[in-house]
Amino acid sequence: MTQTTTQAMTRTTTQAMTRTMVPTGQAALDAREISAWFGDRKVLDRVSLAMPAGSVTALIGPSGCGKSTFLRTLNRMHELIPSASLAGEVLLFGKDVYDPGVKLTDARREIGMVFQKPNPFPAMSIYDNVVAGLKLTGGRARRAEKDALVEECLGKAGLWVEVRDRLRQPGGALSGGQQQRLCIARSLAVRPRVLLMDEPCSALDPTSTRRIEQTIHELAHEVTIVIVTHNMQQAARVSQQCAFFLAEQGTPGVIVEAGDTKTIFEAPSDQRTADYVHGRFG
């Protein structure tokens, strides 16, 4: 860890509750007491969350409460920001991704990320976009293996049927929704165990959004998914677990409440959660 907080490490009642409320299936990712800073400014305070394997966990909460920052701590992207530091542990199937023995490239390969704005390599072909990650992570494959991988990953991302006859066309020529599915296919090509998605539909129209949601649903049984979304209907549709983040009056972000999605939406235990999911603030 790059910074050790000197503040009291007493776990709050809320945080203790958070951990016990999360379903008991094996955690693919287990974030323990994550605090994060930009310079001197603390933006997350001892956030703990177990994200069960083979399911979708949605991170919800008002703008600026630290959802994206939390997501970036999970695959070590937070440390790319020069002023950023953090404390806590992130376990991937029990192994600390911040352990000095874990290579950064391995952590990022096992925990992939899809961003808000689709970011394929625009001049690169659809085919080459899918296999691009193999080079970045040092993987090599024969032509036939790559062909099979491209078909498999585009299939899983729900794009194969639409692009199989034009794999050599540039990725940038696809629609926004298709580009986002191409980015999902690219992430899948390095066979991640977890896929982090930071508002993956916010730049898309409703039809493309539903298509991505369907893709998320189809992928979840083999890749654990953690998604940040501002869209409460989307959180309710795609996730099995939800964590509600809040940063009140300039204080660092915390998880107010986490648990199964149905409970968070229909019978949350904290009034602030109820107010947020019912659109009364944020």
Ligand SMILES: Nc1ncnc2c1ncn2[C@@H]1O[C@H](COP(=O)(O)OP(=O)(O)OP(=O)(O)O)[C@@H](O)[C@H]1O
């Ligand atoms: N690169 C950065 N440098 C400095 N401060 C940052 C940086 N990125 C985020 N922050 C600050 O950290 C806090 C948490 O931001 P973050 O983007 O994680 O929140 P969020 O809940 O994802 O917000 P949104 O829903 O608007 O995307 C905010 O106060 C933000 O201004």
